[in-house]
Amino acid sequence: MTASTIDYNISTQVKQLADDGIIGLKGAFTPQWADSMREDMMSAFWSAIQRPGGAVGRGPRRWYVEIHPENFGGFVDLVTHPWVVDVCDNVLGPDYQIVEIGFDVPFQGAKYQPWHRDFPSPVDTYRDRKITSLAFNLTGVDVTEDMGPFEVAPGTQYDDGRDWKHEMFPDKSVWGQFQERATRKYPSRGDVSCRSALTVHRGTEHLSPIARPVMVLGVDAPGAGHAALHDMMVTQDWHAALPQSVKKHLICRVVDELVPVTQKHDIEGLVMGADPL
Template identity: 25%
Template sequence: MRYTSAQHDAFARDFNRDSLVILRNHIPRDKLQRWREAFQPLLDAGIEAERGKPNRGAERYYVTLPFVPPFADPEIYEDRDILSIIERVAGPEPVLCQLATDTPLKGSDYQLWHSDTPPLFPELNDNDTPSFQLAVNFPLCDVTDDNGPFETTFGTHRMNKTEVMAGLNDGSLPVHSLKMALGDVMIRDVRAIHRGTPNRTETPRPMVVLGYSRRWLHRPEVHIRVPREAWNMLSPIGKQLLRNNPIVDEANLRQESESYRTFAY
């Protein structure tokens, strides 16, 4: 681990206040460059499959990653610093339920402001509950002002969306554009109001998402297909994290189309 228990506590406090924290220079850049090379054919296939109906808005593509090397990397999904922060804000024994990417290309636009999940108890018209669904994001390139930085708000993960939208409309709620370097990791509460922005360059801007949820939460639209041979080789921590995902034969590893299509709330 890079950080002490006291530092993990501090990250958790910042997360609970702001809805996110960023660990700078956390993953080796050469490792992520290998991810980028392996990802490009998957992106090309995803663009072809979704041509004319991109699944995240104009020229923006959500592509699930197969649970195979280099993407099935325990040095990342079992990272003790990341898990220590997750466990402090979302409880013990979290579930890893998502391994995917979001990539805007040239021609993409601003998304509507949204969160990635509805409130846990929508009938209460109140979002003020502890965190239950987290996204761990890291880019496969440097994220600049030009290639589609993530725009978000701080503290809105526990606010009513109507109040948030009023603050965005009248300018009283600040908007933060988050630039990230290759190797940076963001841990965020998916309830916070945010949006994707245009990529104005000729180069795709892939952002990886690992989804972690509380041990009792199941969202059927997201899952990781774990190859049977890979399951047998997982560490005890890996088996605990992936315990709620389907274990499949190699022939059934890849799904024909993306199932996670309703993403904005």
């Protein structure tokens, strides 16, 4: 359920994204909508954790789970939200591609992640300063300091990174330059953020007994190529009922019957936790 009042200036948002690598919209959805999303995430987690490849470790007591779009009751609400559509259109172009839906969930005992980006930077970004992929995040809880809030280093989306481990993990000797810029995010249920997947970030230590699931929507510009890291599938009836405005952007297989997702995008460098700087 979209919140009744949505107020933003898309030109300002696009400029901020270009400068900082991250933007957000407070109250994009109602808290009740977010509560339903949380239920979908946690149900999917308990199912995924029981099968090989269903939940991928992103550090101690922290997992990532890809899901089928139709197993998230708010999927169409999310991808048709005016702000989400506006950002995608204005940053990635009118032929943007929805390539991923999943969620990250840390539990009590999750440690600091190393500073990282989600994949190596393409030449379009580190040389030409063009953003070709976006990650939209939606929290399932009102985030507090003890819930391992997301930490991001604004403006790092254009860092070259070709000399980093796997072109994703800067050496610990330079973590200080990210820590100097770092800001922690404390979103509430119903808020949406959007970042370049290349903006350097990390999850922090999670002390709370309350899990902090975060939905992730991945969107590409044409040619970015990240659909190959995922395998979204939908059933024929569900696909047939989608608005045309969603169908034209959704990169997926249309199948007779859904099968459990076996994840392809395993970020090896996140399996072990890291000490904070």
